[in-house]
Amino acid sequence: xxxxxxxxxxxxxxxxxxxxxxxxxxxxxxxxxxxxxxxxxxxxxxxxxxxxxxxxxxxxxxxxxxxxxxxxxxxxxxxxxxxxxxxxxxxxxxxxxxxxxxxxxxxxxxxxxxxxxxxxxxxxxxxxxxxxxxxxxxxxxxxxxxxxxxxxxxxxxxxxxxxxxxxxxxxxxxxxxxxxxxxxxxxxxxxxxxxxxxxxxxxxxxxxxxxxxxxxxxxxxxxxxxxxxxxxxxxxxxxxxxxxxxxxxxxxxxxxxxxxxxxxxx
Amino acid sequence: xxxxxxxxxxxxxxxxxxxxxxxxxxxxxxxxxxxxxxxxxxxxxxxxxxxxxxxxxxxxxxxxxxxxxxxxxxxxxxxxxxxxxxxxxxxxxxxxxxxxxxxxxxxxxxxxxxxxxxxxxxxxxxxxxxxxxxxxxxxxxxxxxxxxxxxxxxxxxxxxxxxxxxxxxxxxxxxxxxxxxxxxxxxxxxxxxxxxxxxxxxxxxxxxxxxxxxxxxxxxxxxxxxxxxxxxxxxxxxxxxxxxxxxxxxxxxxxxxxxxxxxxxx
Numbered sequence: 001x002x003x004x005x006x007x008x009x010x011x012x013x014x015x016x017x018x019x020x021x022x023x024x025x026x027x028x029x030x031x032x033x034x035x036x037x038x039x040x041x042x043x044x045x046x047x048x049x050x051x052x053x054x055x056x057x058x059x060x061x062x063x064x065x066x067x068x069x070x071x072x073x074x075x076x077x078x079x080x081x082x083x084x085x086x087x088x089x090x091x092x093x094x095x096x097x098x099x100x101x102x103x104x105x106x107x108x109x110x111x112x113x114x115x116x117x118x119x120x121x122x123x124x125x126x127x128x129x130x131x132x133x134x135x136x137x138x139x140x141x142x143x144x145x146x147x148x149x150x151x152x153x154x155x156x157x158x159x160x161x162x163x164x165x166x167x168x169x170x171x172x173x174x175x176x177x178x179x180x181x182x183x184x185x186x187x188x189x190x191x192x193x194x195x196x197x198x199x200x201x202x203x204x205x206x207x208x209x210x211x212x213x214x215x216x217x218x219x220x221x222x223x224x225x226x227x228x229x230x231x232x233x234x235x236x237x238x239x240x241x242x243x244x245x246x247x248x249x250x251x252x253x254x255x256x257x258x259x260x261x262x263x264x265x266x
Numbered sequence: 267x268x269x270x271x272x273x274x275x276x277x278x279x280x281x282x283x284x285x286x287x288x289x290x291x292x293x294x295x296x297x298x299x300x301x302x303x304x305x306x307x308x309x310x311x312x313x314x315x316x317x318x319x320x321x322x323x324x325x326x327x328x329x330x331x332x333x334x335x336x337x338x339x340x341x342x343x344x345x346x347x348x349x350x351x352x353x354x355x356x357x358x359x360x361x362x363x364x365x366x367x368x369x370x371x372x373x374x375x376x377x378x379x380x381x382x383x384x385x386x387x388x389x390x391x392x393x394x395x396x397x398x399x400x401x402x403x404x405x406x407x408x409x410x411x412x413x414x415x416x417x418x419x420x421x422x423x424x425x426x427x428x429x430x431x432x433x434x435x436x437x438x439x440x441x442x443x444x445x446x447x448x449x450x451x452x453x454x455x456x457x458x459x460x461x462x463x464x465x466x467x468x469x470x471x472x473x474x475x476x477x478x479x480x481x482x483x484x485x486x487x488x489x490x491x492x493x494x495x496x497x498x499x500x501x502x503x504x505x506x507x508x509x510x511x512x513x514x515x516x517x518x519x520x521x522x523x524x525x526x527x528x529x530x531x532x
Binding site (some may be wrong): 142144145147148149151174177178179180181184191192193194195197199201203248252253254257260 | 411413414443446447457461463467469475516519522524
C-alpha cells in the first residue's frame with residue numbers, strides 16, 4: 001500500500017491516533033466481534049490504536065496485523081503490550097502483496113483507504129485474501145461531514161487544507177461516502193454501510209475534549225506547516241482558522257462529524 | 267410565530283412532509299413517549315405529519331396542536347382522522363401568544379424553529395408554558411449536513427439556494443447545530459442534544475426513495491421557481507443541479523443528512 005501519508009507518522013500524530021481510539025472505540029468498533037480462533041487480518045495497523053480494540057473485543061482470535069511503516073509497527077507492538085499484555089499478534093512489516101497465498105476469515109481496515117491512490121484495487125486485493133464466506137470491515141471518515149457552531153469561513157478553510165493536501169498526496173479524505181460503491185465494485189456481496197456520527201457540545205465534555213479537540217482539531221493542526229508551505233494559507237490565516245475552530249469546542253459551541261463503517265462478504 | 271415559510275404550504279409540499287414522516291418517524295420520534303394523561307403542546311403542527319406520530323406513540327395524552335395556518339390545520343385534522351381515528355386532538359388556530367395562562371407537561375416542536383426570525387424568543391415563550399419539571403423536545407435539520415456521492419458543485423448550488431432563500435425569509439436552515447446553545451440560552455435545564463443521521467445507498471432502497479428522493483430532493487425542488495426568480499440560478503443551472511443531485515439516489519450513489527433532536531427541562 002505504498003503511498004505518501006498526509007498524517008499518521010509524527011509523535012503528535014501518534015498521540016492523536018491514540019486519543020482518537022479511546023474516545024471513538026465504542027462508536028467505531030460496536031458490532032464488530034470475531035469468534036475465537038478466527039484468522040483475522042488487520043491491513044494497515046498504524047500505531048496499533050485499533051489493534052488494541054480488536055484483541056480486546058475479540059479475545060482468542062488469530063490476528064495478523066501488517067503495516068508498511070516499521071516505526072509504526074514498533075509503536076503498535078508497545079501499545080498492545082501495554083494495553084492488552086496477554087494478547088498475541090502476528091506483526092508483519094508488509095504490504096498487501098506480501099500476503100499472497102495466505103487466507104483469512106476476516107479483514108479489518110480502518111483509516112487506511114483514505115490514504116490510497118487506488119482504494120478499489122486495494123479492496124479487490126483484500127478480497128483475494130478472504131476465505132469463501134469471509135467478511136471485510138472498513139471504517140473511514142469524510143471531512144466534508146465536519147460542521148460546527150459557530151460557523152466560520154476561516155475555520156472551514158483550514159479544514160479544506162487537510163482535504164486538499166490529502167488529495168495532492170493521492171488520497172481522498174472524503175472517501176466515507178464512497179464506501180458502498182467501492183465495496184460493490186470490488187465484488188463484495190451483502191454490502192452494508194452505515195454512518196457512525198459524533199456530535200459534541202458542552203454537555204458532552206469527554207467528546208469535546210477527546211474528539212473535537214484531541215482528534216479533529218489536532219488532525220487539522222498536524223498539517224499546518226505543509227499548508228503554509230504550499231501557500232494554501234498564510235500564518236495569520238491559519239491561526240485565525242484554528243482559533244475559530246476552537247470555538248466549536250468552547251461553551252456554546254458544537255461539532256459534528258460522521259464516520260462510515262462498511263461490511264461486505266465474499 | 268408569524269413569519270414567511272420558505273416551504274410547507276403547497277400540495278406537493280404536503281405530500282413531501284407526509285412522506286418524510288413515514289420514512290423518518292422511528293429515527294426522529296425514537297425515545298419520545300409521554301405518559302397517558304400528560305398535557306402535551308405541539309407547537310406548529312403543520313399538516314399533522316408529526317401529530318400522527320405523537321398520538322400513535324403516546325396513546326392517551328391530552329394533546330393540543332396549534333398552527334398559524336388554517337389550511338394546514340385542516341389537513342392535519344384529516345390526516346389524524348385517517349391514520350389515528352380514535353385519537354383526540356385539541357386543534358387550535360393559534361399563535362404561541364394565544365396560549366398564555368395555559369400550562370403543559372411537555373412541549374414538542376419539530377421543523378418549526380428553522381422558520382423563525384427569533385427562535386430563542388420562541389423557546390423562551392414555550393418555557394413559560396411548561397409546568398415545573400416539564401420537558402421540551404425540539405427536532406430540526408441542518409442543510410449543511412447534506413453531502414452525497416457523486417459530489418457535484420451544481421447540486422450543491424441548488425441546495426445552497428434553499429439555505430439562502432430560508433435566510434432571506436428570516437429563517438435558518440442550518441439551525442440544527444445550534445439547538446444546544448439555543449435551549450441553554452432560553453433557560454432550560456439538563457439540555458441534551460443528539461444527532462439523528464440518515465444515510466441512504468442502493469442497499470437501503472426505502473430510504474433512497476423515502477428520504478433522498480421524496481424528502482430531500484423534493485424539498486429542494488419546491489424552491490425552484492423562487493430560486494430562479496431571485497436570480498440565484500438559471501433554469502439550465504437548476505436543471506443540471508437537480509439532475510446531479512438525483513445521481514445520489516441512483517445505483518452507486520449515496521446520501522447523508524443529520525437531524526438534531528434536543529430535550530430540555532424546566
